[in-house]
Amino acid sequence: MxxxxxxxxxxxxxxxxxxxxxxxxxxxxxxxxxxxxxxxxxxxxxxxxxxxxxxAAPDVPSADVLLEQDEPIGFALVRRILRRRQSGDSEPWSMVALLVQDAPDRDAARGELRERYVAWIAGQIGDESPSRKKSQLVVCVVMGLGAGMRILGLLGPDEMADEELIQQYGALVQGIIDDPAVG
The missing domain is CATH 1.10.10.60 (Homeodomain-like)
Structure with a gap:
């Protein structure tokens, strides 16, 4: 190394x-x-x-998302956020909104980060639609989890077991991904 x-x-x-x-x-x-x-x-x-x-803008999630073999991406995204919380690593999904709000050029930061995250999700879920509406919904839901947990301290280990949270919140994310009506 x-x-x-x-x-x-x-x-x-x-x-x-x-x-x-x-x-x-x-x-x-x-x-x-x-x-x-x-x-x-x-x-x-x-x-x-x-x-x-x-x-220093956060990187989009990378190969470390797909940690469980054959786990659907919606569940893997939630699992990754929980693992990063447990290890104390910074969480890009929770930082995005803060970085845009506090950027010296908000419009440029918003556009760049929006494109980066939506394009990454679109690539992961095969969203080739012009609007990438499904990808936008997934980004919003996953950002909400990241920010809610990191910024507001919601859904801590005392309130919900990690695996229970992965199954419940992962199902929400995966539901968007799998819904043929969305997009």
């Missing part, structure tokens, strides 16, 4: 801080301290706080 590049370390620190506090509450110095570099190095590598923010 190779050493993390300076740029990657700075972006990961920024992703964590922006996700926790938002754009305006995070300084370049905050990012530098967490990444283990000087603020001057952060600026040299990234150019500006706005460029750093754009680079």
């Amino acid at each position: 190779g050493r993390t590049s300076t740029r990657d370390a700075v972006i990961e620190a920024a992703r964590q801080l922006f996700g926790e506090r938002g754009y305006t509450a995070v300084t370049v110095k905050d990012v530098a301290v967490l990444a283990g570099y000087s603020p001057a190095m952060v600026m040299k590598v990234m150019g500006s706080k706005a460029k750093l923010y754009a680079a």
